Amino acid sequence: MFRSLRTDAPARVRVLVNGHPVEVPAGQSVWSALALSGQITTRKAALSAQDRSAYCAMGVCFECLVDIDGLPNQQACLRRVTEGMQITMQTITEDTKAEL
Numbered sequence: 001m002f003r004s005l006r007t008d009a010p011a012r013v014r015v016l017v018n019g020h021p022v023e024v025p026a027g028q029s030v031w032s033a034l035a036l037s038g039q040i041t042t043r044k045a046a047l048s049a050q051d052r053s054a055y056c057a058m059g060v061c062f063e064c065l066v067d068i069d070g071l072p073n074q075q076a077c078l079r080r081v082t083e084g085m086q087i088t089m090q091t092i093t094e095d096t097k098a099e100l
């Protein structure tokens with residue numbers, strides 16, 4: 001579905017996406033890494049719990065929020081992957097907010 005347009009062979013880093021190890025090119029955005037690994041859902045909508053994903057890819061819309069290394073509300077389109085990063089789909093909804 002998605003592929004990188006880079007023709008050189010950049011170094012690769014290993015990250016965990018929803019608990020699954022994925023190897024992606026170093027220097028990619030977290031959202032790009034998600035897309036290259038075939039996982040494009042970043043979070044559940046807070047009210048409707050519908051799947052959401054990146055929309056603007058430039059830090060404006062906040063549709064791409066994910067958990068990164070246990071921290072929620074990280075913009076996947078602005079963060080770059082680092083070795084060992086743990087990226088998790090964010091599931092803060094009206095139901096889970098009551099538990100927090």
Ligand code: FES
Nearest residue numbers: 057059061062077
């Ligand atoms: S995709 Fe719009 S802020 Fe990340």
